[in-house]
Amino acid sequence: MKRLTISYLIVIVAGIALISFRNTANTPYESEYHNRLQSFRESLTQLERTVKNADSNEPKDIDKIKSGIQSSRMLLKSVDFWLRYLHPIAYRSINGPLPVEWETEVFEKFEKPYRREGAGLTLAELYLNEPSINKDTLLNLIKIAKQAVIIYGQDSISDHLRSYHHFYLCNRLFLLNLASIYTTGFENPSAEQIIPELKTLLISVGQTNEQFNSSFPEYRLPNNYLEVFDKMNRFVALQSNDLNAFDHFTFIKEYVNPLFAINQRLINEYHVISRSLVDYSLNKGVTSIFDKGLYNGQNAKGIFLRVTDTAALALAEKMGKLLFYDPLLSGNNERSCASCHKPTQAFTDTTTKTAQHFNQKDLLPRNSPSLINAVSNHLLMLDGKHISLQNQTREVITNPDEMNCDANTVVQKVLSCKEYRLAFKQLLRYTPQEKEISFDHIVSAITFYYSKFSNYYSPFDAAINNNTKIPEHVQAGFNLFMGKAQCATCHFAPIFNGVKPPYVGSEFEVLGVPADTGFKMLSSDQGRFGINEAKETRNAFRTGTIRNAALTKPYMHNGVFSSLRQVIDFYDAGGGAGRKLNVPNQTLSADSLHLTEKEKGELIAFIESLNENIPGEIPPITLPKSKVKTYNTRKPGGTY
Numbered sequence: 193m194k195r196l197t198i199s200y201l202i203v204i205v206a207g208i209a210l211i212s213f214r215n216t217a218n219t220p221y222e223s224e225y226h227n228r229l230q231s232f233r234e235s236l237t238q239l240e241r242t243v244k245n246a247d248s249n250e251p252k253d254i255d256k257i258k259s260g261i262q263s264s265r266m267l268l269k270s271v272d273f274w275l276r277y278l279h280p281i282a283y284r285s286i287n288g289p290l291p292v293e294w295e296t297e298v299f300e301k302f303e304k305p306y307r308r309e310g311a312g313l314t315l316a317e318l319y320l321n322e323p324s325i326n327k328d329t330l331l332n333l334i335k336i337a338k339q340a341v342i343i344y345g346q347d348s349i350s351d352h353l354r355s356y357h358h359f360y361l362c363n364r365l366f367l368l369n370l371a372s373i374y375t376t377g378f379e380n381p382s383a384e385q386i387i388p389e390l391k392t393l394l395i396s397v398g399q400t401n402e403q404f405n406s407s408f409p410e411y412r413l414p415n416n417y418l419e420v421f422d423k424m425n426r427f428v429a430l431q432s433n434d435l436n437a438f439d440h441f442t443f444i445k446e447y448v449n450p451l452f453a454i455n456q457r458l459i460n461e462y463h464v465i466s467r468s469l470v471d472y473s474l475n476k477g478v479t480s481i482f483d484k485g486l487y488n489g490q491n492a493k494g495i496f497l498r499v500t501d502t503a504a505l506a507l508a509e510k511m512g513k514l515l516f517y518d519p520l521l522s523g524n525n526e527r528s529c530a531s532c533h534k535p536t537q538a539f540t541d542t543t544t545k546t547a548q549h550f551n552q553k554d555l556l557p558r559n560s561p562s563l564i565n566a567v568s569n570h571l572l573m574l575d576g577k578h579i580s581l582q583n584q585t586r587e588v589i590t591n592p593d594e595m596n597c598d599a600n601t602v603v604q605k606v607l608s609c610k611e612y613r614l615a616f617k618q619l620l621r622y623t624p625q626e627k628e629i630s631f632d633h634i635v636s637a638i639t640f641y642y643s644k645f646s647n648y649y650s651p652f653d654a655a656i657n658n659n660t661k662i663p664e665h666v667q668a669g670f671n672l673f674m675g676k677a678q679c680a681t682c683h684f685a686p687i688f689n690g691v692k693p694p695y696v697g698s699e700f701e702v703l704g705v706p707a708d709t710g711f712k713m714l715s716s717d718q719g720r721f722g723i724n725e726a727k728e729t730r731n732a733f734r735t736g737t738i739r740n741a742a743l744t745k746p747y748m749h750n751g752v753f754s755s756l757r758q759v760i761d762f763y764d765a766g767g768g769a770g771r772k773l774n775v776p777n778q779t780l781s782a783d784s785l786h787l788t789e790k791e792k793g794e795l796i797a798f799i800e801s802l803n804e805n806i807p808g809e810i811p812p813i814t815l816p817k818s819k820v821k822t823y824n825t826r827k828p829g830g831t832y
Contacts, residue, residue: 276366277365285310287379289378312337372685376678495623539642540559552832572584666798676791
């Protein structure tokens with residue numbers, strides 16, 4: 193899929209850069225949108241003047257620039273409700289969190305990753321911390337943001353405001369971001385400004401709600417929504433401006449999540465139609481942000497995607513379980529999926545840093561990730577190499593270092609077993625796209641089996657979705673996670689992995705993971721760089737889930753840390769760069785978080801509250817018999 197880059201869009205609109213926004217609005221709602229947009233752009237013009245007149249060597253002038261940036265940020269909040277949804281790529285030029293991002297979104301999985309350059313207010317404020325400031329560089333960040341704003345004034349964007357449909361989709365993204373982005377500092381470098389910005393944002397959106405209702409009375413927000421929204425506004429207004437004191441738990445549980453539920457019902461009742469890829473993964477049928485069905489990450493059923501017959505699916509799951517434990521899939525008939533992903537150990541292996549090589553002499557370079565909640569990632573493997581669970585399973589089976597078999601041999605060996613052959617023959621009629629039993633049937637049965645263990649919830653979920661209680665120190669740990677500890681700037685609700693609203697891509701981070709706990713050198717594994725060579729991707733790894741983390745030691749891609757406390761200490765010290773390792777592209781701040789012993793304990797308590805209530809799994813006692821007698825000595829789960 194080809195598309196315009198921001199730089200190309202800017203060229204298109206450059207000729208009208210000095211023209212005021214055309215306000216052809218025919219409702220107060222549209223008119224307010226254009227007025228706010230114009231005010232925001234004028235603030236960027238004023239910011240440009242401030243920078244041009246400043247002496248970059250004078251601390252007093254730097255403070256003036258920073259003040260100007262913060263003033264523009266406040267005006268950005270008045271239009272953020274629309275801008276973030278209506279053109280998310282242009283938004284990166286207005287308030288991008290990173291200078292360059294390499295992402296592969298769900299609708300781009302079959303293409304190479306795109307280089308997306310960021311600009312705007314966050315990067316301008318961060319640039320002020322550089323030891324020497326080049327005014328042209330700073331002005332360029334603001335200029336790009338100013339040009340990107342023009343895109344939102346064009347008919348192709350503003351026409352959305354003449355129908356009610358966009359409003360509820362903008363509102364959904366707004367509510368999701370309230371639970372994950374707006375209160376965490378993800379794209380605001382000044383912690384002291386996060387809550388004041390939130391207060392401004394909520395006041396602006398409250399006014400937007402009123403204007404929408406007056407302009408679209410047939411599709412209005414109902415009173416019950418407005419009442420909860422007003423209570424949320426009052427709650428936030430009474431909160432301290434200190435981010436570390438903000439009560440994220442109550443904010444989300446009592447206000448954001450109930451508002452999300454109402455908005456989801458309205459999307460269905462008003463038959464809201466989306467024309468945006470922003471909504472590609474989201475599920476309009478769920479009524480909680482903490483519902484695991486909130487977004488679609490992976491197709492666990494593979495070739496059985498369109499099968500709805502419960503008996504057929506039960507048969508596929510049964511075969512998947514047997515195959516998961518069956519070493520027949522390996523080249524030497526001694527290794528199974530369960531060798532490295534032990535169901536009794538949260539589908540990982542907690543006994544070793546990295547699993548054994550197929551040759552039984554060496555070790556593999558990476559830790560075995562848990563398969564629980566893998567279905568909630570858009571990209572798989574720690575380097576994001578695979579786009580589907582089935583591709584991942586194929587590679588593990590055929591990889592010479594892991595199971596060392598080939599697709600044709602696997603099919604032949606599996607079909608040599610009568611129980612497998614009869615079952616897959618029965619399932620074949622549900623997959624008319626395939627004339628014969630194939631490797632796809634085998635890997636799809638496996639992914640369908642293990643993905644069912646991703647359907648369970650934790651005590652924290654019960655507390656934030658219902659009225660059950662969690663201990664105060666667990667709630668305090670969640671508030672730390674969202675605030676002072678900065679965990680939520682990389683681990684986003686509801687899965688607490690690297691998939692953030694609007695849930696169309698998987699994030700990668702450079703943490704500076706060491707080769708050993710002595711921090712003598714950086715791990716030699718270059719991660720995402722091996723898939724997509726760029727200076728920003730060197731040593732980057734996909735952000736995994738915090739769910740069940742207390743059960744899935746050791747940690748990091750190389751299993752270097754054996755406890756959650758070691759992991760928290762690593763982050764608290766500023767990652768590898770904070771420990772004086774050379775990590776020039778580290779995305780984690782190298783500054784200490786200054787967490788106290790009590791706070792570290794509370795963080796661990798919260799993480800433990802995310803242990804899901806997954807039922808135990810009893811391995812098969814026997815495996816299907818093969819007509820090849822030498823295969824019948826194999827053991828369930830393999831021998832290593």
